[in-house]
Amino acid sequence: MTIKLPNLQNIRFCFLFVLFLLTLVTCDGGGGGGLKFFLGGGSTPPTVTNSSLKVGRQGYAGLPTGRTLKLGSLYASSVNQYTMVITNTSSESITLSGAPNYVILGGSHSDQFSLTQPTSNVLSASATQTFTLTFSPKTLGVKKATLKIVSDDPLSSNFLLNIEVTATPLPGPDINLSYGDNSLTSGVSNLNFATSSGTTQTNQLTIYNIGDQDLTISNTSITGTDSSKFSLSALSGSSTIVSGGSRTISITFAPTSSASYSASFNIQSNDSSSPFQIALNGTGTSGPVPNIKVSYVNNSSITEDATTGTGHTFSFGSILPGASSSSISVTILNSGTANLTLPSTPVTLSGTNQSEFSVTQPPLLTLSPNSSTTFTIKFSPSNNGSKTAKVTLASSNGDLGSASSSAIDLSGVGGSKDVLIQWNNAKEKDVNKSGGGFKVCYKKGSTFTAEGDSGVTCTNVPWTSGSYAPNSKLITFTSTGTYYVKLKSYSTLNTGSAFSSQFSINITGP
Incomplete structure (x- = not known):
């Protein structure tokens, strides 16, 4: 007996890729049979809702793969730790891959996050493992990262969870100083000058208030051994800077000989960390020099x-x-x-x-x-x-x-790119019980007729529980190119139905 999915031979497949968007497209053949797939990758994983693994904060419900965990708004200067829980919701044991890093941190702001690893990579049925996620924001705004877990979960072998958190300024005034596009750090940064003896060089600085209350500048000064070789302009406006506002101030270096000079620039304000201080380094040369x-x-x-x-x-x-x-x-x-x-x-x-x-x-x-x-x-x-x-x-x-x-x-x-392949549930009861399921096969570069052909990769999607065998599989592709994909069902009564009509997916970067 050959078990066939409804209209599986007549399924038409289509693919739509819109620049910068990842779009889910469903294509149906006659009689309602259908298959759909989703091209994913980068920092926006595909949305899959049937993973056996769930991940979330301790004390909260875990999320399946493809979801976004939003951690709210936190002060930019704080260090925040979260106990994360991995839960195996299936009735079978699941093993995490990639030792020693079972949880992989990625995404556009991954440098502002860190994590510990679970103590074990084996989760028995309904078991949990914990790890710690730490957020240490360096800048303001929405920060994004991803958590990836590779496992032998038959529903989704590549678990992907988006993380979002917003770094906000501390209450009160908060001073920030920049030179051009470079942000300067109090007690750490230097401002350098170089010009010929007898000439001057002027650098303009911008003072920002990134706090949520008015910043009041009470005094600006230059101190240190060679303070006489540097001079300050007046602020470009009032000494009170509203939230989000700014003022400019200029420092002029005037060497009198070919030598090195040093001093400090100080800003006194109502910022709780006042004074703000940077080092000034000047070089007087005997003639014009590049820098x-x-x-x-x-x-x-x-x-x-x-x-x-x-x-x-x-x-x-x-x-x-x-x-x-x-x-x-x-x-x-x-x-x-x-x-x-x-x-x-x-x-x-x-x-x-x-x-x-x-x-x-x-x-x-x-x-x-x-x-x-x-x-x-x-x-x-x-x-x-x-x-x-x-x-x-x-x-x-x-x-x-x-x-x-x-x-x-x-x-x-x-890296890799994920394609979520989905199809309609099979009505044949032998497919939807122990020993039954589906098989997805694919090959890069050319078509194929059998799963044993050279270059063909096949993956089983077995029935695990419920009324139907899973009707989707996340396939991870590890290089660009055109891949040809076919699908078949199987059961204990038959090793597999005939393949579905072939379709192709063009995997592009990045």
Whole structure:
């Protein structure tokens, strides 16, 4: 006896991809038989509602795969911990994969989250495991991350949960200081100057109030050994700055000889952390000199100064092998008083996976004072797994006339894309009991006739409980290309019906 799904041979399949949207499309054949699939990936996993695993905060109902857990609004300066619970709602044991990291953290703001791992990767029927999720916001606004759990759950082997939380300012006034696009940190940041002896250089700063009450500036001053070489302008407006408002103030450096100078800039206010203080470093030169500034927008959407030092990083996240990420742009600015010279190939890549990344060279190799140019970086993984490299920018005279070098550490993951395949329930009772179910088979690049053909991958979707066998399966594809997919039912009375009509899915990046 051959068991066939209703109208399975007549099913028509279709696929719709709208730029930047992930859209579910249902296509039916004659008589109501039908199959639908959903293309997912990146930071927006597909919505699946029939996973055996559920994950949620302790004391709250767990969520199935594809859902979003919203943790509300929290103060930006706080560190918040949540006990998370993984629950196996099925009647069979489930094993988590990927030791030692059974729960994988990802998403656009994953650098502001951290987690511990469950103590065991085996969940017996109805059992639970816990882990801790910590949120330490670095900036204000909505922060998003994802939790991924790979397991042998027959309903959904790739569990994906979105996390959303909003970082809000503390009550009261809250001062923030920036130079251009660079945010400055009290007690940590430096403001650098370089100009010829007998001339001046002026840098303008912006004072923001990111609190929810008025910020009152009571005093601004320059102190320190060489304070006489620096001078302050007046604030650009009233000393009271409303919530969300700002004022500008300028600092002028006037060296009298070829030497190094240092001082401190101080802001007294009604901010609870007052005073706000940054170091001032000035270099007087014997003549005009170039001064290189290298910056890029980091993963926290903050412009980062990567001119000197270490610890400058950028993560491209998960990109499907065969696809490429969007490019990030790095800006090179000459803030000095003479021409800045770059070598013929100023940007180079190094590191374990340098071939997985690519760079462009800046179009300008000579920068006059106050002019800039850019180069770009892109991630194009050839296979799955974590990738790292380093990009280095060299100049001939960017460090006040001496050679300079700036570096950014790069990372990315050769990831995967999920397709949720769904079909109508089978009415044949043998499919909907122990030993019955469905089988989804697929092959990349060409068609096939049997599940044993070369290059064919098949996965079973067995009946586990209830009136019907599951009518969906989340398939994870690990590279771009065209995949051909077929479906059949099976039972203890028959190893499988004839395959359904073939359909194809074009998996594209990122």
